[in-house]
Amino acid sequence: MKVLIVKTSSMGDVIHTFPAVEDARRNRPDVSFDWCVEEAFAGIVALHPAIGAIHMVAIRRWRKRLFNSHTWREAKNLRRALRAAKYDLVIDAQGLLKSALVAKQAAVPIAGFDRESAREPSATWFYDHRYAVPRDLHAIERTRRLFGLALGYQPDLSGLQSGIMPPADGLAGTSGKTAFLLHGTSREDKKWPVKDWIETARLLLEKGMTPVVTWSNGPEKAVAEAIAKAVPQAALVPKSPLAVIAAAIGRSALVVGADTGLTHLASAFGLPTVAVFLATEPGLTGPRGPFSSTLLAAPGDKITPAEVMAEAERLLVLSSKAPA
Structure with a gap:
């Protein structure tokens, strides 16, 4: 099964999604993941070894150049890449109208929060599968529960692992403790x-x-x-x-x-x-x-x-x- 994660920003929100990916690795080893994220945070997504292709979106930049032909060309290329990947499912882990619109570009079923759970209820208009997740939970737990509901398993919430590893390259002059x-x-x-x-x-x-x-x-x-x-x-x-x-x-x-x-x-x-x-x-x-x-x-x-x-x-x- 091939799944696209849509969580475009911010950095903290992207990082909060990693434990859900770890749950899925343990419970659904048959699933492979790609990710669609704001270009500024592509390097953060790349820290997780389970993520394959990283599709970069530039909503923040595009909004400033809405009538520029290059903007529309980039958006068109993203749509083409998402459809060419032939995903089985998209999980919109953000629950915003902008993320739902990005998820829609893949032209496959979309899973996300239901109307009472999503940060922006209008996003749910675009979802094929809607799941109720209490809003009074930490964002990490909400995302872990969403992934479990969408992929058919019960996450073990007694532990917390992100699965990410720091890159090999570092800064000069920062050795020692x-x-x-x-x-x-x-x-x-x-x-x-x-x-x-x-x-x-x-x-x-x-x-x-x-x-x-x-x-x-x-x-x-x-x-x-x-x-x-x-x-x-x-x-x-x-x-x-x-x-x-x-x-x-x-x-x-x-x-x-x-x-x-x-x-x-x-x-x-x-x-x-x-x-x-x-x-x-x-x-x-x-x-x-x-x-x-x-x-x-x-x-x-x-x-x-x-x-x-x-x-x-x-x-x-x-x-x-x-x-x-």
Whole structure:
């Protein structure tokens, strides 16, 4: 059986789908999977060994160039590729109108959430098979249940495995016992103060770990350079492709991260991961992993570097006692 997964974005949502793929590998070894995803996250999907072809969609870019002939040519080529693959089933794991429209391009039966379960009920107009999955569950569990219903098995929810492996290539200068500091995030109110990142880097050095910082835009570069200037022993690495950053994160001993997609990735790798949430509720979409923990700031309060380090040390001890 050949199945196409449609989960186009965001990075965290894509990562939340990996445990469902792992369930399917164990319960339906006869099923092969391809994936349709936003071009920016194709490298993340490629981390899972069970994924075959990766079809890239560019909805974010296409919307900005809706009347450009190149946009329509790319969309037409995607439709042609999806139909040529001759899938038996599409699972729309996103439940949005945009993902349903992408799924429809394959011209085969589509499975997805029912009207009460989907994030956008209008998406269900395009589905051939609709399944009820409670909305008050974490996104990972909702997706695992959807896959089980669509493919005819009961997922074992007592465990959580993503199945992804970090790429072989990594960043130069990040060897040894490293702690990756993921300071960058999309909103100002989600950012931990620079002074707290600096203090955390100093505390990590005291514990014999090398802090690692990188950046992807101008504001993140300023923060990374401030940390490296205050803590010269920290490893400041340049802006790098997503796959290279993923490799470096995957080989870290510890990750401390803001509310950002790469923090979800660290959790999915099974790393000791401390997520610092300041303005958003982790709720049903926060990082999940065997050694992942979320520190949530109370209204009007803050999270201190000492609290982060205490939680980091607890997770490091737990992971050291886990079976290999």
